[in-house]
Amino acid sequence: MKLYSVSDGPPSLAVRMTLKALNIPFELVDVIFNNGEHLTEEYAKLNPQKEIPVLDDDGFLLSESIAIMQYLCDKYAPDSPLYPKDPKQRALVNHRLCFNGMFYYASIGAHCLAPMFFDYERTPMGLKKLNIALATFEEYLKRLGTKYAAGDNLTIGDFPLMTATLCLEAIDFSLDEYPLIKNWYETFKNENPDLWAIAEGGMKELAHFEKNPPDLSAMTHPIHPIRKVNK
Template identity: 75%
Template structure:
């Protein structure tokens, strides 16, 4: 099994945490985002979306981190409580996974990550969307009354939510107005230090890029406007 990743990519970090938590052996393959290795024809054979990560399970190629998380549990650890079998419990996990992709990280990435790599600015509209997403997550934690995002125990729903939240820590965004998120985040760090170590490494890379933006002058993208140094 091989996992193609980018070192600071939250979706990549989420899958790496799951593989470690599930104790599944694999080879890590770093993809150089700035060198555009993900935009090559060879990479497109694995993932026509040309996005990262991609799982290669003995010639079975799977993209989209949520699908990868679900697949790993279903195939290799079907009895793991990281992905519960009870329909209602699993539905909550699936909902949190979708919430992160479409709403939570969907608000964090444009505000934090895009301005680091592309010619975007952090503006009041982006900040408002981010705070709306944080408020919703805070509400889920309050209504659920659980220690983790979807249960009183860790599930695969926590991995992408954690790896999204590291982006905020990387730019020193305070979570003081969101005490339940702050508590959930610190609880994960203290209870799962070996998993946190994976996300912390990515967070430090993002933090370094925030302070010293990478040279993207030779980078080209079909949609995003590229910074010119």
């Protein structure tokens, strides 16, 4: 099994945490984002979307981090509480996965990561959308009243929410206005140090790029405008 991954990418980090939590051996293949390795025609053979990560399980190629995490649980740990079988419990986990991908991480990525790597600005509207996303997650935690995002035990629903939230730590964004998120975030760190070690590595890279913008001038991106870095 191979995982094509970028070292600071939240979706890649979430998949790596899943593999670690399930004790699945794999080969980590680093895709150098800043060099545009994911934009090559060779990489497109793995994933026509040219996005990261991609799982290669003995020739079975699968992209999209949520689908990868679900597949790993279904195939290699069907009885794991990380992805419960009970329909209502699984529905909550699936909701958290979808909520993150379509709403939470989308707002965080636009505010934190896009200006870090590309020619986008942090705007009042982007900040407003970010706070709406945080307030929504805070409300979900309040309504459920459990330790983790989808219950009292850790699930794969927590992993992408965690790797999205670490982007906020990387830019020194305070979670003081969202005490339930802050408590959930710190609980994850304290109770899962081996998983946090994976996430923390990515967070520290992002924190470095926040203060030292990467030079992407050699990359031609088909969608995002490249930010010029003064040398």
